[in-house]
């Protein structure tokens with residue numbers, strides 16, 4: 725991995741530090757200030773390294789990284805694309821990502837088993853004002869099955885039980901006058917992004933293949949509920965979706981702005997995801 729400092733240092737005593745070489749595990753070492761990162765990375769650390777870079781402060785200008793092609797296509801996927809997933813939404817919250825070029829496995833001797841792609845990552849400046857835990861909590865639910873309507877997803881007992889538990893906890897914190905425990909929509913912090921890096925750890929290359937799996941049924945059984953049909957909390961959740969015209973929408977087609985709007989509607993109704 726090559727980290728490059730700004731060209732304005734050229735001709736100054738700092739010129740010898742224009743490029744930095746650090747020996748060590750990139751996931752464990754502290755990275756210095758840098759403007760540009762160019763890297764051909766081991767693909768198994770794709771998520772962790774990407775979110776480590778995105779949590780680095782001060783924010784870098786640009787990273788050009790080679791990934792396994794399917795991972796790269798998921799990073800840059802747009803709403804409606806078949807590979808659009810939680811990884812795309814979370815990365816694009818923090819950065820503008822663009823696909824630069826495909827690199828066939830036949831460009832290497834011996835050829836590896838997979839094709840590659842080079843992607844450019846430019847962190848957003850400023851970062852959006854959102855609690856990342858809240859954001860990812862919402863996105864996680866919406867992508868349990870990305871082609872299912874949000875109305876159907878949020879009706880699941882497991883989802884309602886989880887949200888009602890958060891809701892009641894926050895209500896009692898408010899009543900007990902302990903607002904510190906209450907999650908507010910605030911500026912994204914590097915702590916938030918570290919949370920993200922850990923969450924992303926379980927977004928494996930197989931994530932896209934899970935879209936028609938049984939995760940929603942798993943949630944139903946894992947989080948058993950006493951909630952009766954037509955309970956007032958369920959009505960509250962459905963009311964939020966209706967207010968934003970989200971009942972018949974599907975995560976596979978929602979943009980960043982849609983997710984931010986939906987999160988703001990839930991939070992306004994006192995419903996939180998973390």
Ligand SMILES: C[S@+](CC[C@H](N)C(=O)[O-])C[C@H]1O[C@@H](n2cnc3c(N)ncnc32)[C@H](O)[C@@H]1O
Nearest residue numbers: 748749750751752764765766767768769790836
């Ligand atoms: C240039 S190769 C690219 C390999 C190819 N993209 C792949 O995934 O098989 C990656 C280089 O990163 C090094 N490497 C592996 N894990 C690392 C880590 N955690 N920190 C720093 N370098 C690492 C390897 O020794 C290797 O030289």
